[in-house]
Amino acid sequence: MNPIVYAVPVFLVLIVAEFLVARARGRPVYRVNDTIASLSLGTTSQLSELATKLVNIGIYALCFENLRLMTLPVDAWWTWLLGLLVYDFFYYWHHRMSHEISVLWATHVVHHSSEEFNLSTALRQTSSRFLFGWVFYLPMAILGFPVLVFVVVGLIDLLYQFWIHTEQVGKLGWYDRVFASPSNHRVHHAVNDNYLDKNYGGILILWDRMFGTYLDEDDAEPCVYGTRGRPGTFSPLWANLDVFNALFMDAWHARSWADKLRVFVKHPGWRPADVAARFPKPAFELERAKVKYNPPLTRFEAGYVLLQFVIVLLAGTWCLAISTTATAASVAALAAWVCFSAWSLCRISDHARFAWYGEALRFAVLLVLAVVWPQAFANLF
Secondary structure (H helix, E strand, O other): OOHHHHHHHHHHHHHHHHHHHHHHOOOOOOOHHHHHHHHHHHHHHHHHHHHHHHHHHHHHHHHHHHHOOOOOOOOOHHHHHHHHHHHHHHHHHHHHHHHHOHHHHHHHHHHHOOOOOOHHHHHOOOOOHHHOHHHHHHHHHHHOOOHHHHHHHHHHHHHHOOOOOOOOOOOOOHHHHHEOOHHHHHHHHEOOHHHOOOOOOOOEOHHHHHHOOOOOOOOOOOOOEOOOOOOOOOOHHHHHHHHHHHHHHHHHHOOOHHHHHHHHHOOOOOOOHHHHHHOOOOOOOHHHHOOOOOOOOOHHHHHHHHHHHHHHHHHHHHHHHOOOOOOHHHHHHHHHHHHHHHHHHHHHHOOOOOHHHHHHHHHHHHHHHHHHOHHHHHOOO
């Protein structure tokens, strides 16, 4: 069974605990709309990986079988410890390049799209990781780390990073200087000028100290979270496509063929001079970034969205749980319905036009499928 299925209840318990602690301290850090958006992105990311994870693992396995220089013993403890260390090193460079190359930023920006910083933010994950992420870890295959080691240490590295997405844990002294921690990860998520492009480490922050990207959190400069190109929506679909769309539009409008290519490989925010002149964008202002995107929800809307998303989250978790036992068609149908449901609920949070029509459509689709394709439902249980 997918190990994430076992992690989901733990994540939710810790999110509730953080919510209660923050509320008791008089520092609320959760909003229904933002939290639902974060959990929606986490759900859609995991479901999309049912179809795409073979890209990462398959290419890695192919390289391991044909290009490895040696075979490290899978039953030796030091292989696992060394594997985690090496994976974390390559994760640092993957993460850093995802902030320094525009097309990689397009796949990573999803994780930074929340204007809050809490444990649910950790679950904001992209659905397009499979496009480029696998490239950075191929040296592990060549060095001879077995596929099982690669998969497990990658999961450990990812799960470790969940707890560092919080404002409820202060500075931790020496720990902050060695390991990734809430303090130095707050810096990483901030859009303040001083904090940009810092603290990329997954488990060890030592990589940042070695390669010049480390910065301490300054108590005199509170972190402002989000991205400099605010999407202005909670839609999980647009969160995944926003920067890709901007890049392709700039490439389309650029007159120079060289610039059309540079758009994708230059630092995020770079635009050809002719495109910037014809299609100007407002300059970033920190004070404006402090005003969060927060369309007000009525009590009914907030309650409805929250209740419905609990059902959707359970359905998504169940889809992960039975993904290896149910038929591919049944799993695909349930995954598609969950993803559409998450999008529809987020559109209600946006107060989007026709948002409630989306709700009617998803219930209608569920009813039609139950009548027309009952076997698909039977295969899910």
